[in-house]
Amino acid sequence: MVNITQDAVGGLFDKYADMVYRIALNILRSREEAQDIVMETFTALIRQESFNDDVHVKAWLIRTAENKSLNVLKSSRMKRHVPLDELLPEIMSVPATESEYDLLDLVMRLPEKLRTTIYMFYYEDMTALQIAQALGISENTVYKRLERGRSVLKINMEEDAI
Secondary structure, X not given: OEEOOHHHXXXXXXXXXXXXXXXXHHHHOOHHHHHHHHHHHHHHHHOOOEEOOHHHHHHHHHHHXXXXXXXXXXXXXXOOOOOHHHHHHHHOOOOOOHHHHHHHHHHHOOOHHHHHHHHHHHOOOOOHHHHHHHHOOOHHHHHHXXXXXXXXXXXXXXXXXX
């Protein structure tokens, strides 16, 4: 059982703030909006009393960050176009090679459902079960989205090679 106290929120912020930021940045493509989502997500966390375990907290943070980001994306305050080149260094947590940037660019062009699943699986190192719980879908749906996402990526990579 994870009780939400001031000390607990501080520790959870240290542990998960980068992940929440990357999720928001992935959806919104705006650094400032992503920073706002981090604060909104952890403010909402403070209002919670407790969670079953650390995995439940992580899933809740992912789901909340995604929902808050999608709400902002739908709102009129959101500027809808930011060049992907500006975002790549921040989305990747470690320095990447040119081919990793190219691959991430292809991932970012996937339809949203596929992009989110692929991103969570490969860039956040989440299991299919964790993704399913975070997105509120079945584990089989996660595997299907991963399969479709890989197929689209393969086609796009072959087209780029031509």
